[in-house]
Amino acid sequence: MGSIDLIIVVVYLLAVVAVGCWSSLRKSRAEGGGAASEYFLAGGTLRWPMIGMALFATNISTVHVVGLAEAGFKSGLLMGNFELLAGFTLILLANFFAPLYIRSRVVTLPDFLEKRYSRPSRDVLAIVSVVSAVFVHIGFSLYTGAVVMNGIVGVDIPLLWSVVAIAALTGLYTILGGLTAVVVTESLQTIVLLAGAIVISAVAWVRAGGWEGIVAHAPETHLSLIRTADDPAGLPWYSLALGYPVIGIWYWCTDQTIVQRVLGAQDENHARIGALFAGFIKILPLFIFVLPGIACYSLVQQGAIAANKLAHTEQTYAVLVQELLPIGVKGLMGAALLAAVMSTVSGALNSIGTLVSYDILQRWRPETSDRTLVSVGRWSSFIALLLAIGWSLTLNPAGIFQSINAMITYVAPPITCVFLCGVFWRRASSVAAFATLTLGSLIGVTLFLLEKFKVAWWTEFLAAQQIDFLLVGVLLFVFCMGIMLAVSWAKPHVHTAESERLVWRTPWEPLQFQGWPGIMNYKWLTALLVASLAVVYTLLA
Template identity: 35%
Template sequence: MKALDIYDWFAIAGYFLILAGIVVWVIRKKQSNTEDYFLAGRNVGWFVVGASIFASNIGSEHVVGLAGAGAGDKLPMLIYEIQAWVVLILGWVFLPFYARSGVFTMPEFLEKRFDARSRWVLSVFSIIAYVLTKISVTIYAGGIVVSALLGINFWTGALSTVILTGIYTVLGGMRAVVYTETLQAIILVIGAAALTFIGLGEVGGWASMKETVTPEYLNMWRSASDPDFPWPSLLITSTIVGIWYWCTDQYIVQRALTAKNIKEGRRGTIFGALLKLLPVFLFLIPGIIALTLKMRGELHWDSPDEAFPVLMSNLLPSGLRGLVAAGLLAALMSSLASVFNSCSTLFTVDIYKKLRPNTPEKKLVRTGQIATVIIVIIGIIWIPIMANISGVLYEYLQKVQSYIAPPITAVFLLGIFYKRINAHGAFVTLVVGFIVGALRIILELFKDSLDPGGFLFLVGDINFLTFAAWFFLFCVVLITVVSFLTSIPSKIKTDNLTFQTISEEEKQNNKNSYNWVDIAVSILVVILVAGVMIFFNGR
């Protein structure tokens, strides 16, 4: 690792000055009620919505972990990064339901569709899931980045960034999050694109790099019998996780809900889908470049997760290196800011306000701020435990998400598209699903101490992609069977069916919210995704 020089520090200082200016501007605006604080007053345009969706998704765990996947022979993980077509499903299919219901949170949506039990279960579980997947992973990855770039202790780098991000998130709320994320997305794209371009030049171009790592290495499609990434399970599970993450998770959907109207929200998701195609070229390929240089003896790193910061430090010129460092810090901060705000929204709106419905708006905002601090502390405590689950950071993230996603995806999909699904089915599926997911994580952690011939060892040892695919099928069957075997009170049944029925006026408003450009760009996104899938076939 090369140390940063004076020009690099100027670039980093410039970034933080602009960031501080945005935060001060936001704080001076009113934040007196929950709609202002948690949804930026529902007055955000499509460009900011799309940039915020992208920046929320692309955190330091992607920068570090996706490059690590490219450097560590885990190219099939790429499939999680070409899910731009699933982002389109959010805008075209799910968003009209969410917008029409006027909800703040996804658990609140479940209460309107089913009952309060499902809301409670999803609220509590979502907060736990954020600690397991988003907060701890982001802080851990951020610590790697900051310590490598600035030459400081891991914990010092991680905690200082967490505290800085926490301050502006607590003070500025959702408006501070979405506007700073727009800046961070721009810096991240410019910096990582420069690294990819310079890196390809350093290895002699794509053909030379392909020759060094071999064409087989660049194949994201493994055989159905592959022990790590069997392609049928990979395709099915990545889709299940994608629908959960992009279409039903508070962390992402909250950005679309900040839009002025459904037209701006949908266009924001289309723009976000276009941006979602970039990580392949911005982060995965630099990981492969780093591996190429290591194989040639021109670069050294110990862990694949170090590939991106080491490559950046050694290849980029003075000044630009500082800009990319700022971009990496931006990635860390944008992810943390997003999850901080989402956690405070879930706790305040879905838990605290339900328990104390007469609480004044200002006190609700204060409650969300306090909840954020507590959740961050819990996330920090979880970091050392993380390392036991998987060697590569990005794979850890996908593993845990594969155990979380199936029950939630089943409940939302069938809840929206099948009127016969009732509150009992949703509640049972969520509870049983979360117990099974937790059991799988525990068994995976302790499988070495289990009897190799026993059932528990089999459950803990089965490929995580195959497990998730069968788990989803189990959840679909469970919610359907329970719904058919139980009945619900006539009033709830009537309310739910009314909620699902779209009036002619609403149909017309939805039709007027898009034009041929929106359709054309959406089709282009699908074509580009197919093109990437075909390109990385090892030939």
């Protein structure tokens, strides 16, 4: 990367930090400052475009940019399923979960669990949510951000320096500015990221010879979303059909880092439409992150890119940037990739501060002032950032995108189970929820450690039974659901007036909401999103 490109990257980073700090300072002065609701939830003022872009930006980190391009290079369109299927879980968020969150006026999702179940359930979820934010959202993002920085700059920068630089810049405006700074910068960075990704996709597409060139040089299976059990990638269609809903509902409907943007919505309409807007944007990664990886494979086969440059496949996207883009545009693309990691890290840091302040500190000290809540939230974010830096330095996954989804598999099942039953089943009890969260999380941690340290008998068992990471999640979910059903039947929930309002009487009740008139009605947009996803699957199955 030349000096012009480096200048562009540096200017962009400084601009993002400045915009984040300015937006939060402006908001603080206008509102008088100091209010915890302003810091953590932007005062409930977020409108649907900002919610949708912020959801997308928090989700799409360098884990996705780097991981999906690498997956495209190695296995074709397969991992694009995780992006497309997100549209269906965002439909669930918009139609079934978000309305209850907005109506209950909760600040955090553990807060929702307390209102629906009990305080012990809130405590367990708060702890699990903080841990997952540190290790899943921030840790992997910092690692892949450092990988991208090294690949694009073209200099072997020590991993520690790259990680610390990204963490420091992101932490500055996030910890100082709260959710207002996070969402404003996320919206800006979504535009930058999408623009940069579209440019590299178009250039890679043309250089590879268009669809005909890609088809001629890529294996036939690379161009199919749906795979059979004997596919070398090891992720057949039934694993996706059964396993993705388990991790998808956790991620998009119950994870504080993601859903916090919806909790800050101006009203129920903005919450619903914002989630659906994110669902439409989530169709794009298949074409702007996965497809460039396949194009890169084709270019290597054609000899346009030297094969030795892809000795480490996690550098797929960085190689495309270095090989295909002119001076100046490389800098813009580098800025776009750094935008991705900063968005996810900032979102996770803000959610950690919210969880610690509201679900841990205020839980034990209800009289805590807003100023103290904000202060504790900032310090919590700072400590979490330090822990995530340490964790990111231990990572060296063979397949980045699959690795993060495999880790989610061990976290998601008990939480997905408890929220699904809590929202749709009146009998689901507080005792059952606590037992499910506790036992399910302990088993999830145990299975993760068995996988992390490659314990022989466990890996041999999975290989012999052809159980991939998604099916492990399905089995854990079935176990958790068994606990939830059995304990709830033995000891049904004793509802309060508040908890009664947090369960749908029928699955169709949330669809009775009138919504906005015309094409912006959530029902029309839901139908349009389903149709769009159906078209993509029909064309690329």
